[in-house]
Amino acid sequence: MEQGSPKGSKLWHWLDERIGLKDLEKLAKKKEIPLHRHTFWYYFGGMTLFLFTIQVATGILLLLYYRPSAGEAFESIQFLMTEVEFGWLIRSIHAWSANLMIFAMFIHLFSALLLTAYRAPRELTWLSGGGLLALTLGFGFTGYLLPWNELAFFATRVGTEIPGVIPVIGPFMRRLLRGGDDVTGATLTRFYGIHVAILPALLAGALGLHLFLVQKHGMSRPPSEESGEGAKRVMPFVPNFLLRDLVGWLCALGVLAALAAYFPAELGKKADPFQPAPIGIKPEWYFMAMFQTLKLIPSHILGIEGELIGVLGFGAVGAVLILMPFLDRRAAAGRPSRFPAVFGIALILYSILLTYLGYTMSPTK
Amino acid sequence: MGRDEASSVQNGTRRDFLNWFLGTSAGAFLVSVLYPLTRYLIPPKGEESSARTVTLSIKPQEVKFNSGQIFRFGSQPAILVNTPAGELKAFSAACTHLACIVQYRGDLGQIWCACHNGHFDLNGKNVEGPPPKPLEEYTVNVRGDQLVVSKKG
Numbered sequence: 019m020e021q022g023s024p025k026g027s028k029l030w031h032w033l034d035e036r037i038g039l040k041d042l043e044k045l046a047k048k049k050e051i052p053l054h055r056h057t058f059w060y061y062f063g064g065m066t067l068f069l070f071t072i073q074v075a076t077g078i079l080l081l082l083y084y085r086p087s088a089g090e091a092f093e094s095i096q097f098l099m100t101e102v103e104f105g106w107l108i109r110s111i112h113a114w115s116a117n118l119m120i121f122a123m124f125i126h127l128f129s130a131l132l133l134t135a136y137r138a139p140r141e142l143t144w145l146s147g148g149g150l151l152a153l154t155l156g157f158g159f160t161g162y163l164l165p166w167n168e169l170a171f172f173a174t175r176v177g178t179e180i181p182g183v184i185p186v187i188g189p190f191m192r193r194l195l196r197g198g199d200d201v202t203g204a205t206l207t208r209f210y211g212i213h214v215a216i217l218p219a220l221l222a223g224a225l226g227l228h229l230f231l232v233q234k235h236g237m238s239r240p241p242s243e244e245s246g247e248g249a250k251r252v253m254p255f256v257p258n259f260l261l262r263d264l265v266g267w268l269c270a271l272g273v274l275a276a277l278a279a280y281f282p283a284e285l286g287k288k289a290d291p292f293q294p295a296p297i298g299i300k301p302e303w304y305f306m307a308m309f310q311t312l313k314l315i316p317s318h319i320l321g322i323e324g325e326l327i328g329v330l331g332f333g334a335v336g337a338v339l340i341l342m343p344f345l346d347r348r349a350a351a352g353r354p355s356r357f358p359a360v361f362g363i364a365l366i367l368y369s370i371l372l373t374y375l376g377y378t379m380s381p382t383k
Numbered sequence: 384m385g386r387d388e389a390s391s392v393q394n395g396t397r398r399d400f401l402n403w404f405l406g407t408s409a410g411a412f413l414v415s416v417l418y419p420l421t422r423y424l425i426p427p428k429g430e431e432s433s434a435r436t437v438t439l440s441i442k443p444q445e446v447k448f449n450s451g452q453i454f455r456f457g458s459q460p461a462i463l464v465n466t467p468a469g470e471l472k473a474f475s476a477a478c479t480h481l482a483c484i485v486q487y488r489g490d491l492g493q494i495w496c497a498c499h500n501g502h503f504d505l506n507g508k509n510v511e512g513p514p515p516k517p518l519e520e521y522t523v524n525v526r527g528d529q530l531v532v533s534k535k536g
Contacts, residue, residue, distance in 0.1 A: 204426060312481070325513060
């Protein structure tokens with residue numbers, strides 16, 4: 019498609035007749051990136067996608083050694099980390115890339131929120147993004163259990179207890195998630211199936227829809243950049259923006275390699291369902307703000323159990339976030355709107371504060 | 384004109400009938416797929432932890448003063464505490480907040496949950512932090528060389 023490519027060669031024609039290379043070329047040429055002072059934030063969707071492909075590749079490699087049972091999971095990862103050549107590297111990259119991916123996704127989410135990119139006609143793009151967020155957190159939560167270590171065991175005990183506090187359907191949800199009444203080998207097998215088959219299948223659908231809608235509608239230009247001079251400035255996606263993307267991905271790969279090499283993923287102690295929760299236990303950083311909230315909430319508020327209030331609060335914040343295109347009527351009507359900015363910044367500040375407290379407050383107070 | 388109308392009405396009812404047939408068949412098919420699928424996803428009931436009494440493998444004199452340890456009460460974790468008053472007490476070890484397994488803190492003389500910083504006194508009462516309910520207390524009996532723990536009531 020670029021100069022030097024064998025356009026007009028026999029092979030190119032042969033493929034064109036069968037696949038329609040010309041149409042693909044036209045599509046690639048059509049895609050443009052709006053240029054303005056917030057263009058930088060467009061990189062984070064692609065970054066999330068790039069890190070996701072690393073997750074798929076390393077995840078497939080981990081499958082070759084992992085054994086999903088309570089008796090063997092921990093030992094199989096111990097074997098992977100100590101005996102298999104570069105096993106530590108593959109696992110560390112998988113663990114770190116997961117964290118970087120979720121970080122990139124949060125940047126993507128909040129930049130889209132603050133730039134009100136969800137305005138019509140992009141409501142479904144936003145909703146499919148919300149689905150991807152939920153699926154990704156599901157990947158993080160289910161993957162965390164798979165090493166079957168102490169931290170994983172208690173994180174899962176707490177994490178699956180949380181839906182259990184919802185009235186009426188709670189206990190049923192908990193049993194469904196755990197594959198029984200307690201977190202056992204049955205939970206591990208279930209989480210394994212969810213992590214490597216069910217979530218990937220759902221994600222393929224949601225991601226396909228998200229990417230299709232992004233291609234269909236093009237990138238959203240923030241309202242502040244819609245008028246005035248330079249409102250029409252664009253950059254071709256192929257090759258200009260894509261090459262810049264590649265530079266970012268290369269940097270991410272470098273950071274990933276350094277993190278994996280200098281801070282390899284730990285394994286800890288094997289899970290024992292008859293040992294107390296270890297002092298200083300904590301979840302992954304992206305669940306830390308919620309974890310710390312549950313820790314600080316008093317046992318009863320106005321006669322209602324604190325954790326129920328907490329869980330309902332998380333649900334309400336999530337619902338406002340996901341339904342933002344329909345709640346933010348001002349942006350929908352093309353008028354400047356404060357609500358998403360206030361909501362988004364308050365949510366960011368709250369999360370940072372609680373995460374900070376989570377890492378600094380004495381665990382034994 | 385009149386015949387056309389008549390035939391279109393007739394077609395309409397025939398179509399309605401076929402659509403209804405198709406719709407109910409599709410619905411029945413969906414139910415016949417979803418019902419076993421849903422039942423499959425719900426795990427079978429495990430054996431109920433019917434244990435009302437357990438005899439511990441540790442001897443009364445082996446339980447260190449001002450310390451606690453976890454033992455199995457049927458399929459559930461429970462905690463045995465030798466209190467500063469020299470009394471042996473046992474409780475369910477699953478925190479009433481979000482089910483983490485608690486431990487005894489000798490420095491506080493309290494039962495403590497590391498997950499969300501919940502505190503219980505030596506009667507199992509939730510005294511600090513997020514736990515909403517007390518821990519269930521069990522009866523501890525010393526029968527000669529044996530420790531027998533049983534549910535109350």
